[in-house]
Each structure stands twice: as C-alpha cells, then as structure tokens.
Amino acid sequence: MTVTLESATTSRTRDPQELLNAVAPHITELTVNIFDSGMSLWDREVALLLRDHTMVRDMAERILGNAVMYVMGSIENPDVHLGVGKLVDIGVHQLILDTPVWWGICRLYNGGRFKHHAPFIERRRDGLCLRTGEFLKSQGWHIDEELWAIDGTDCSPCDDKVPDSH
Secondary structure, three states: OOOEEEOOOOEEEOOHHHHHHOOHHHOOOOHHHHHOOOOOHHHHHHHHHHHHOOOOHHHHHHHHHHHHHHHHHHHHOOOOOOOOEHHHHHHHHHHHHOHHHHHHHHHHHOOOOOOEOOOOOOOEOOOHHHHHHHHHHHOOOOOOHHHHHHOOOOEOOOOOOOOOEO
C-alpha cells in the first residue's frame, strides 16, 4: 500500500519499495554489480535476503519493507533513539551490507552523510523495539505489527549516540 503524506509545501511517499527504488540514480560505486541483473533495487535486496536466509519471498518483502521504514525513520528523526528486533534487523543488515546501495541511501535521504552502524554486544531488553514500532506508526508508516511484536522487548543492540548512528 502506498501512503502519501502531504503538507502545504511537500508530499512524501511512505512506500518502502518506492523509496528504495528511488535510490538507483544515486548509486555510483560498483554499478555493474548492482544493475547487471536488470532487477529493481527492491527485487535485488529481496533476492539477496532469499539467497542468504531461509524464508519465502513474502517474508523477505515484509522484512525488507519494515527495514526500509526503520532506516527512513532513523534518518528523518536523527534525535530519536530507535531500534529493531532480530527479524527486522536482518533487513537492516541487508541494506548496510550492500554498501553501494547503503551509500546511495545515505546520499539521497541523509544529505550525503554516512549513517553508521556500530551495535553493542548485548541485546537490549527495555522495550525499544515496541516503542520504535509505535513511533514509526505515528510518522505515517504502515508497519507490520507481527514483525515488530515478535521480538517484543528483545531489541537490537543499537547504540544511542544519535544522530550519526542508529
């Protein structure tokens, strides 16, 4: 589902697939590796998830979509501490590991500033994942409630040195 938020001066999509595919023109490194398949960025990242994890396409798309929501939420709200559970974090890591795509995301959506990922060793158990899901909903995202609730309070060990990391 595509949701467009409109104000007097801007409108923005809340469709994770559209947001990820919009990154393509901003990828400048290893473009042959990224574009030689002819796939959209969305389909590429889904294919990489399916290659590296045991899941069906529907689950890979659900995970990737919520990962994009989380990444955009952390970029759009740099002073808000957000975190994901283990399942959505698989999608976040997929985006970060495909470094030309990650750089493109940073160029397009983070003003060209690199968004760091430096997790702590211990997982957090303070409910941050659930609060993040609620926060993203308040920002107009249609989160997958099941994916955010599945880990409950067992959150990723993201650091809280906002705004340059998540």
